[in-house]
Amino acid sequence: MEAIFKYFQESWSWILEYYPILIQGTITTIELTLASAILALIVSFTVGLSRFSRLRVVRVAAVIYLEFFRGTSAIVQMFFMFFVLPLFGVTFPALVAGVLACGLNLGSYGSEVVRSAILSVSRGQHEAALSLNYTNYQRFRYVLIPQSIPVMIPTFGNLLIELLKLTAVASLITISDLTFMAQIVRSQTALTLEPFFVILVMYFIISSVLVWFTKFAERKFSKGRDTITRDGV
Secondary structure, three states, X not given: OHHHHHHHHHHHHHHHHOHHHHHHHHHHHHHHHHHHHHHHHHHHHHHHHHXXXXXXXXXXXXXXXXXXXXXXOHHHHHHHHHHHHHHHOOOOOHHHHHHHHHHHHHHHHHHHHHHHHHHHEOHHHHHHHHHOOOOHHHHHHHHHHHHHHHHHHHHHHXXXXXXXXXXXXXXXXXXXXXXXXXXXXXXXXXXXXXXXXXXXXXXXXXXXXXXXXXXXXXXXXXXXXXXXXXXXX
């Protein structure tokens, strides 16, 4: 028992010695997650709303984007942006490549969330907007999107957690995130349990904060709004 206690005491002392790089990895992970989330949100609304365009070419382009990014691996997309595009003269820093790959990949899933949430708004709301002689822009801006946002938020929250977990693979293109830093500690100390247990806890803390933020946003956007869906809810 004394030997086991001594082992853990010595191993955790190594972790304390390397905590600055773990903190730096945490900061990088948060930056990567937030930047990718902003890009994914922009892409989600752009592609999702494009599916309702009156122009066939816009709808087709949106479907092609959706099927391509949803049907291919996010890791392969990340590798393509970081390792393959430079062969054609297009070079991105590792962090930018990671943001693009994560944001564009999650944005494809988010676009379906936007589309389905707008479709869930009751037909009566569509007809009411048309009876008021609203333009297409006014119909989406003042009637459909405000009522569909509370429907989107819970699913967007789940995608945000998936995005956080997806950022872990960014270490494969030399981004110094939590996983990358844990690998450094492991290679320099020969410890496996301790560094990966630490980042396991860190990922859980970050995801818990994101869950809290999602619930807060859901309450805020739902307050004072009676969202009417096709099911009458």
